[in-house]
Amino acid sequence: MVVLLNTSLRFVVVHLLLLATFSCFSFRRCFSQDRITFTTPINNSDTLVSKSGVFRFGFFTPVNATTRLRYVGIWYDKIPKLTVVWVANKDTPVNDTSGRVSISADGNLVVTGGGNRLLWSTNVTVPVAANANWVQLMDTGNLALQDNRNNGEFLWESFKHPYNTFLRKMTLGTNNRTGENLKLTCWRSYQDPSTGNYTAGLAPSMFPDLAFPELLIWKNNVPIWRSGPWNGQYFIGLPNVDLLLSLEGFNLMIDNQGTFLMSFYNDSFMYHYNLDSDGTIYQTHWDTSLRDWRIGAKFPSTYCDAYGICGPYGSCSSQEKTPCKCVKGFVPRKNSEWNASNWSNGCVRKAQLQCERQSNLNNGGGREDKFVRLKKMKVPSNAVRSLANEQDCRKQCIDNCSCTAYAYDRGIRCMLWSGNLVDMQSSLRNGIDLYIRLADSEFKTHSNRSIMITAPVLSVAFVAVVCLLLAWIKFKKRPDKSAELMFKRMEALTSGNASASNQVKFKELPLFGFQVLATATDSFSLANKIGRGGFGPVYKGKLSEGQEIAVKRLSQASGQGLEELMNEVVVISKLQHKNLVKLLGCCIEGEERLLVYEYMPKKSLDAYLFDPLKQKLLDWKTRFNIIEGICRGLLYLHRDSRLKIIHRDLKASNILLDDNLNPKISDFGLARVFQANEDEANTRRIVGTYGYMSPEYAMEGLISEKSDVFSLGVIFLEIISGRKNSHKEENNLNLLAYAWKLWNEGEAASLADPTVYDEYFEKEITRCVQIGLLCVQEVANDRPNVSTVIWMLTTEDTNLEEPKQRALIERRGSSDQSSQKVSISNVSLTAVTGR
Known part of the structure; x- marks a missing residue:
């Protein structure tokens, strides 16, 4: 009997140990969750989490992607909006759930697909056995392949292979000696992580000892933006002080071998720079109150930031109506192009330099060239640095016939240019003085004799003009002072x-x-x-x-x-x-x-949404982007602009579309400006468009953010369905009532326009219908604010509350004091009343 009990006990213990071992290998709960070893790979649904839970590593599918391709990457773990900061197999995705990340037999980290097909590898030479290596995800967002036999030496790290995101403690830079050039590379689109057309990083230098770094953005290896040179504290070509302040914490390290390394430090991990698929660098940080990323700065930021927009010897000013002008001593190369706002061919000299004349035997002689001083400038590209002091800098340039300009900055010292001067900006608060070489004739003054002759003539002319002006004022009707x-x-x-x-x-x-x-x-x-x-x-x-x-x-x-x-x-x-x-x-x-x-070439949203032919151009992805764009514009009005603004006439016809079908809110004639501490106001003058008005505004004149949220909800349902709110559905129901009916029947997705409906998007469509119905609830306090709407749109795995009764208007005024409730959306008339 005892023997049988002991045998049974041993049997149970053995099975428990086997079960525990299986659990360890299946779920890796017995191992550290932040690493992969030779015996603990991860599969399609597995992930790593850094020790403090900041970052997660594993397989993902991009948000709103039209395919189910799987990529391996790193993203923020505690943020509800999927934000990927690095991708391994960006150009070789897994097309099913067979993906696997592991340490291969040669000791490299690899991504494989079906049939053990190799899709990506760290591809380094590993000096030790594969089972001695492991990969660890760190709280900095760095993924490192390490050698256990050599004190955890890094054999490979993701920070040395950056993609589109620049994280704190990461470095970008160039090394002329090794040829290493760490740059950001954008995604092809928001839904496609494959390699895009834009890159960003520090420009490599051909002259390490005389160089200074600049931050550049390239499109297909052609520069489209540059920051201006680093002077030890900031980039001196940024257009305003706000952008300078946004770069606080940046540090550039330079050695005498031509190594430039740029890094930044910030107290928060939720802070990074991102190279977008449109070639723009955005500085972003996570706003916990908005539950969204807030943009702090962007590069390029103005029209004039486009590289070489005004051509050679042209200077750009974003403060001018006509941004491009030729600098002093130069004229447009082609007047016809210049007048047509095509400035790419730039400007040419009006007079030859003395050096040029001396090289021409037929035109020798003449006075020495001089320099015109241009203040507050973004200096041109391709400067050569000299160690000369401020006094000698000018002499170095004037003594060199090929030198066309010079500038001096204490942090950089002397800068010299030869050839054409390209990519200049004027009127920068942090710009420096630029001296451009001109022929002496550009500075000649009139002789005393000329002055003696012309002065009396000008005096007589001036007196005549004054007399005419006085006479004109005397007989002119009262001027228009409107x-x-x-x-x-x-x-x-x-x-x-x-x-x-x-x-x-x-x-x-x-x-x-x-x-x-x-x-x-x-x-x-x-x-x-x-x-x-x-x-x-x-x-x-x-x-x-x-x-x-x-x-x-x-x-x-x-x-x-x-x-x-x-x-x-x-x-x-x-x-x-x-x-x-x-x-x-x-x-x-x-x-x-x-x-x-x-001018908005695509006109207004209603021109597309309610047109049987044009509405086919608005697929679901485009409609969702339009919804999100409207929300972000409205959030800016309510919370982020210098004034707190209630639009009061938000509707499809007041949403304009640009060339890329991005929405822009327009028509602010009825907008109401609130005090900073004002949440609600009352008016006796009801203005706006029936069908979009909230019940408390239409019936009682109460105005608040929630008034616009109601209009936003109506627009949600119109965009989803492709039908106007006034359109009558079955049983003579209008759009809001029909959407409410479908929601109660569990058929919300069937509200979608048949031209865009797809089972793949059914969950997202249903979610948008639910958000729309939450926005048109009868009680204003039940409606979400716009920041919450954006959070609900961009957070997939969060359960939303159920919408309550759709908005109703209470009509009073019959002789027996009876009242009845009528849906505001039953009013099909669209009208605007004057205030």
Whole structure:
């Protein structure tokens, strides 16, 4: 009996040990979760987590990807929005669930697919046996292949093979001796991690001892942006101080062998730089309150940042209406191209340099060349550094006939240029003085005799002009002061909403002449009419320099007027966001009131959404991106701009689309500017569009962020379905009521436009319907704010609350004091009332 018990006990113990061993190898719970060894690979559903839980490593599928391809990468673990910072097999994905990451027989970390097909490898020579190596994911985001027999020496690390993200404690740089060049490379698109067209990093130098580093972005190895040289503290070519401050914590190490290493340090791991698929570097940090990434700075940041936009000897200023100008002593190479805003061929000298004349036997002699001083400049590219002091720097240039310019900065010392000067900017707050070589004739002054002759002539002319001017003023009718009054009114409107330091200088807003706009629009011809709003008609135009514009002209029959125009200028002149339309200027002449905007070639969202042919161009991926873009623009209005703004007329026709179908919110004539501490306001003047108004606003005049959220919910449902809110569905239900019915029946995804419905997107479509219904709930406090909406859109694995009853309006006023509730969306009339 005892023997049988002992035998049974041994049997149970053995099976428990086998089960424990199996569990260890299957789930790796018995091993450290941050590493892979020769005996503990990871498969399709396995992951590693760094010790502090900052980063995770494993297989992933990009968000909103149209395929089910699997990639191996590193992403933030505690952030609900999938943010990948490094990819191994970026160009060789796994097309099923057979993927595996392991230590191979030769000691390398490898990714294999079906049939043990090799897809990616660290591809280094490993000096010891494979079973002595392991791979560890560290809290810095670095993945390191280590040698156990040599104190954990790094044989390979992901930080030495960066992709599109620059993390703290990572380095970028070049080494002329080894040929190593660590650069960022972008994804091909947001959904495709394969190698893109853009790279970013420090420019390699051909002269290590005389070089200084610059940060560059290349497209197919051709530069498209440069930071200007590093002077030991910052890059001296960045356009404003805010960008300089965004680079605090950067450090560049330089040795005499031509090694440049750039790194940055920040207290938070949730902070990085990302090279986007459009070739832009974004500085981002995680905002816990918004539960989203917030952009701190970006490069390029202005039109003038485009490399060589003004051509040789052309200088760009983002503060000017015409950004490109030839520097002093130069004229456009081709006037016809220059007048057409094509500046790529740049400028040429007006007069030969003395050195050039001396090299020509027929034109010897002449005075020595001189230098013109240009202040606050981003210096040109391809400078050569000299160790000369400030006094000798000029002499080195003047003594060298091939030298075309010089500059001096204490951190860099002397910089010299030969050949064409390319990629200059002016009026930079952190720019330095640039001295450009010109012929002496460019500096010649008139002789005393010429002055004696011309002075009396000019005096007589001046007196004549003054007399004519006085006579004109005397007989002229009272001048039109509407522009001046308008600016004073605008300043009064905003005086209580922003500090003095943030006040917009409205008089700096470009004022267009009426005749200029009439010419641009072919006298406001019907052929150029592209739309009409409550304000009045909108026309497409083209300015003389070639820029396309949209001109909104106040209609005399409009219910709106100068108040709405001023309101729009007040609001939009303070706003700058990629999902808001940009105001270029205005016109106030006599009775004419016009606003000038950037031209949006795809017109408005409703032109695509409700057109049976055009709506086919809006696939689900595009519609989702439009939804997210509208939300981000609205979040900026509510929370992130200098003013707190409630739009009050958010609808599909007020969402404009650019060439890439990115949305931009427009038409701020009815917008309401709130005080910083104001959450709700009341008005007796109900303005906006029926069908998009929240019930508390339509019935009681209550305005808040939640009023716009209601309109946003209506737009959600319209974008998903491709149908207007006023459209009647089965049983005479409008869109909101029909969406609510489908939700209660568990068929929310069937609301989707049949042209975009796909089973692959069914979960995402259902989620968007649910968010839309949450936004149109009857009680304002039940609706989410916009930051929560964005979080719900971008967080896949979070359960959302169930929407409550859709919005109803309570009508009062019958003789028996009875009341009935009617859905606001039952009102199909679209109308705007004047305030």
